[in-house]
Amino acid sequence: MLIYGTNTYFRSNKVTQHGFCSLCNSYAKMRSFTAMPFLHLYFIPVIPIGSRKRSHKLCGKCNQCQAFEPAVFDSIITRLKDQSADAIVALKSGDTTFDSDDPNEAPIECVPFLHSVVDWLYASNNVAFCESMLSQLTEPECRYAQTMLRAALETYRGKPDDAINTYREASQIQQQSFQPHHARGLLLAARKKTIExxxxxxxxxxxxxxDIEYQLRLELVDIQTAAKQYTDAAATFDWLLAAKPDLLSNKDFMKLVNKNKRKAGIA
Ligand SMILES: [Zn+2]
Structure with a gap:
């Protein structure tokens, strides 16, 4: 039997991490690397079938990833590092936002920005840069930012239970922010701890x-139906329909609503 197919070879700048897949939403083990795609015969690379590409967060569950030209990827990372440095300076001087490079854009919120950038930096083999950001946030007013970033790093290191506790700590430091509760909720869902x-x-x-409440309730209704909490899910569906009446004409959504109503015994 002739064994052939395509695969990537000569991998460099490899990173293994855990994290949330942007394509299937699972919390999974992921690999990132820069490599060349080849046609292989018996797993020996024979013919190159494209240029080197950066595979960003190849998901262990769905086997999908984002792919970038290495030069484009590098320029994204360089820009994110520069902006992170601006965000750190702002936080250390007591500000909560920093200015975007684009004068037409509104100022950027430091903590949500850094929290999402850490994901990119980790996956691009810049863990030391992430740690140096953490070690700079020593002022008492930076405690929330530092705790959020620590929780993110614990998530990527495959320590979701530590991250759940650290996000709880962050929610106690800054009680008016939805982000630490949300990040904790995502990890608790991955750990199948439904009630919490x-x-x-x-x-x-x-x-x-x-706006954010709408997104959060969309996620919540999935969790409620998966947990067979049909009555609670029905209330969430009602809220969503009241918030966005356009959903009434969305057939797929209404199928879910009606299926849930039958299960809740209110159809
Ligand atoms: Zn996936």
């Missing part, structure tokens, strides 16, 4: 603006 997960989502909703 729903409680974390409720805390996140209590701190959110209307």
């Amino acid at each position: 997960c729903i409680e974390a989502y409720r805390s996140a909703i209590a701190c959110s603006t209307p």
